[in-house]
Amino acid sequence: MQLHLRNHPYRYECENLCRLFFPYSHVKVTDALSPAPGEPWAQALYETGVYTARVSDGERVVEKIHAQPTLEEYAMTDLLYGAFTELTGQTPAWGMLTGIHPVKLLRQYVEELGEDGGVKKFRTRCHVSAPRASLALRTLRAQGPTVSALSENDWALYISIPFCPTRCAYCSFISQDVKHAGKLMGPYFALLLEELKKTARITAALGLRLVSVYVGGGTPTTLSAGQLEELCGQVRGLFDMSCCTEFTVEAGRPDTITREKLMALKAGGVTRVSINPQTLSDEVLKNIGRLHTAQEVLDAFALARETGFTSINCDLIVGLPGDSLTGFERTLEGVLSLGAENVTMHSLALKRGARIEAEGGTGLHRCQEETAAMMDYSIRRLTEEGYMPYYLYRQTRMAGNLENTGWAKPGEVCRYNIYTMDECASVIACGAGGVTKLRDPYSDRLERIFNFKYPTEYISRHGEILERKDGVTRLYEQFRQRLH
Ligand code: SF4
Structure with a gap:
């Protein structure tokens, strides 16, 4: 679609609104209209x-x-939003919010006006629907104890393992499949340990306190049992873990999970794993390019329990190709019967770079009402089963323009997810695609340091990665100098 702007700088915001109402149109900003x-x-x-x-x-x-x-x-975007709602008859669940952190915005309003006033402003100014405002408020409340327990030197470590057994059809992430990139894994792993060593030296010298470790990807369990053992051992040896009570590894896909690997993780001090079905329908699994069956997910879950994991997350996605409301209900009921401590509900986001998108989208998630019904079903059932929403974020081009929500049983929140999504604590990232986000503890400012995205660059330009880590020292010194 064509977008014509004049005499204002709100291009990005107006483009986002166009995508909100015409998600499958390419938005082209033009000097004059000629549609x-x-x-x-x-x-x-x-x-x-x-x-x-x-x-x-x-x-x-x-x-x-x-x-x-x-x-x-606001005057420009509110007017444009109003015109689009009148034209299309659509009232998006999140109103005119197109940013990824609605809960952060609600927190700001609640701090300014109290809970009732903040929610009212959230609803009227941003046109957020009552059910989404309620979801955001419940999330905000659930985050409270984690956010208020943070002290100024607390930080979390993120470790990226950007390899997967095969590439899922909807993946737009940098992850490489082992068939094509397997030979990179050894050198990548060795250099990752170097980056961890440097990070440990820097954070110890700054007197920072590690409170959470998260190994994500990709699929970290693409590594061998020996590599996982070494990784956990290095983390425990390099960093002061005395205040770190949370150590997550995304075991992700069941086709990478073995008893040996789970035992290596358990022995290495890992406290939480993710085993991600996405769906429990074999047909839908095949549609998204997964090489495993639903039964293998159930087996992997049982194996993790047997190995002694008492905190397990399961990721599910609404809006997958070939899925239906009844199919999704069966999936969610299956996961609930497993008794997972965390369930993370995702709406399929069709980003550029996803194979599904390149192949024309296969008509998936154009049925926005059904996708929204799946999400509503999950909110109802998870609430009934005693889970609470504890972190929430949005992406562009999400199925049904919905959200991703992490749900936890009482006392089972994964604090790392709150730190990273709420941007309330510093997260230092190691590995390809990692983005270090340093939060100035004396103001709300956030500074970012980017690692190279792809494993090939990460390997060939590793010297630069290590140099960039010096930015952590420099920025913390600036934060502290500004205080005095
Ligand atoms: S498991 Fe995740 S990161 Fe890996 S290919 Fe699938 S969607 Fe991408």
């Missing part, structure tokens, strides 16, 4: 105190005008 017949378009204009939003689905045109002497982002 093809039937092509949707939008205009967001500001001229001497008058805002104009004009939108079309290629047939009908809706225009809205608002007079206001000052230039303000």
